[in-house]
Amino acid sequence: MKHVTVLGSSGSIGTQALEIITASGELAVAGLAVGRDWERAVAQARGCGARAIAVADRAAAEAARVEFEGTVLAGPDAAVELIGATGPDFVLNGVVGAAGLGPTIAALSAGIDVGLANKESLVIGGELVMELSRATGAKLLPVDSEHSALFQLLDGEEGAAVERIVLTASGGPFRGRRDLSGVTVEEALDHPTWAMGGRITIDSATLMNKGFEMIEAHHLFGIGWDRIGVVVHPQSIVHSLVDLVDGATLAHLGYPDMRVQIAYALTSPRRSAVPVERLDLAKVGSLTFEEPDPETFRCLALAREAGEQGGIVPCVLNAAVEVAVAAFLAGRIGFEALPEVIARTIEDVGSGPARDFEELFAVDEAARERSDELIAGLSTK
Numbered sequence: 001m002k003h004v005t006v007l008g009s010s011g012s013i014g015t016q017a018l019e020i021i022t023a024s025g026e027l028a029v030a031g032l033a034v035g036r037d038w039e040r041a042v043a044q045a046r047g048c049g050a051r052a053i054a055v056a057d058r059a060a061a062e063a064a065r066v067e068f069e070g071t072v073l074a075g076p077d078a079a080v081e082l083i084g085a086t087g088p089d090f091v092l093n094g095v096v097g098a099a100g101l102g103p104t105i106a107a108l109s110a111g112i113d114v115g116l117a118n119k120e121s122l123v124i125g126g127e128l129v130m131e132l133s134r135a136t137g138a139k140l141l142p143v144d145s146e147h148s149a150l151f152q153l154l155d156g157e158e159g160a161a162v163e164r165i166v167l168t169a170s171g172g173p174f175r176g177r178r179d180l181s182g183v184t185v186e187e188a189l190d191h192p193t194w195a196m197g198g199r200i201t202i203d204s205a206t207l208m209n210k211g212f213e214m215i216e217a218h219h220l221f222g223i224g225w226d227r228i229g230v231v232v233h234p235q236s237i238v239h240s241l242v243d244l245v246d247g248a249t250l251a252h253l254g255y256p257d258m259r260v261q262i263a264y265a266l267t268s269p270r271r272s273a274v275p276v277e278r279l280d281l282a283k284v285g286s287l288t289f290e291e292p293d294p295e296t297f298r299c300l301a302l303a304r305e306a307g308e309q310g311g312i313v314p315c316v317l318n319a320a321v322e323v324a325v326a327a328f329l330a331g332r333i334g335f336e337a338l339p340e341v342i343a344r345t346i347e348d349v350g351s352g353p354a355r356d357f358e359e360l361f362a363v364d365e366a367a368r369e370r371s372d373e374l375i376a377g378l379s380t381k
Contacts, residue, residue, distance in 0.1 A: 003030040008094030010037040013117045031086035033079040038064035054078035080106040093118045108138045115265035117143035124315045126219035141265040148261035149239035149252030166241040168233040172205040183335035211303020298339035311353045319367035320345035
């Protein structure tokens with residue numbers, strides 16, 4: 001029996017992971033972690049038999065202690081503590097944002113394989129995280145649809161045989177638009193193909209999410225920046241492509257359903273049966289592709305530039321994105337101000353090597369403070 005601790009169990013990745021685990025006869029839930037939705041965590045724990053939960057919000061954790069019969073860990077480091085308390089065979093990290101880095105570090109440090117849906121772990125600290133994975137032998141198994149596709153496509157291919165990898169992007173709700181001024185929160189959250197949380201959906205609308213995925217792919221697969229491409233594919237059927245030196249191109253296809261990628265991470269290298277709709281290309285009819293528009297969607301270029309610089313710059317990038325997106329969702333800044341805040345934060349905080357995780361945490365804090373200051377300035381204009 002493989003025991004799995006699920007972090008971010010109240011989110012879309014976490015809830016789908018629990019469906020797969022509870023339906024399997026070979027997987028069991030060791031523990032669950034949430035931000036503040038303690039009621040859902042308690043219900044999930046009772047449903048899957050988990051005896052420990054972690055709740056980042058202390059007040060919510062106190063409420064959970066009244067209702068839950070098992071162990072309740074509280075505070076911002078509760079997910080990290082949960083990994084130590086449950087001693088799982090596998091950690092599925094579905095936490096959103098910078099909060100997911102600590103649990104990734106904790107799991108890898110303990111030699112535990114990680115199913116990584118938290119792309120910020122590699123955006124913020126990719127160089128250090130990959131070093132840690134290599135040092136302990138703990139594996140990072142990607143859960144993002146694009147990276148799971150690449151992980152499978154590259155299996156068995158020698159590095160010299162790979163000419164280029166290509167990430168596909170749906171284009172978000174504003175594909176084809178040239179003017180993004182006046183965009184409302186409701187419009188930005190109306191994603192055409194994927195059902196995701198607010199932060200990720202906004203990042204998809206700006207194409208920042210695809211920029212993050214480029215950084216993630218660079219670290220996961222050791223691919224140079226000159227060999228990473230992006231193509232807009234609105235049907236979201238082709239999840240990624242690999243160009244080989246002999247002229248062949250490999251593609252991973254399927255309807256947009258994250259249960260496929262989650263199941264593969266949980267049971268890899270063995271495949272398990274997943275009750276999803278099978279691809280019918282005749283029913284799909286046609287697949288289209290187009291180049292992204294870096295002038296309108298400046299965030300894609302900002303992310304690539306940050307990734308190429310490396311060091312602390314991607315950490316600054318992520319902090320600025322988290323703060324700016326939260327401000328947009330709260331109505332404090334307009335959609336068109338997002339790239340401005342991000343670019344100015346990177347310029348003001350500066351660059352340099354990422355020497356250790358403590359330095360990255362300090363950089364993250366400084367970048368958040370600077371982004372807040374910039375947003376306050378924009379809000380008063």
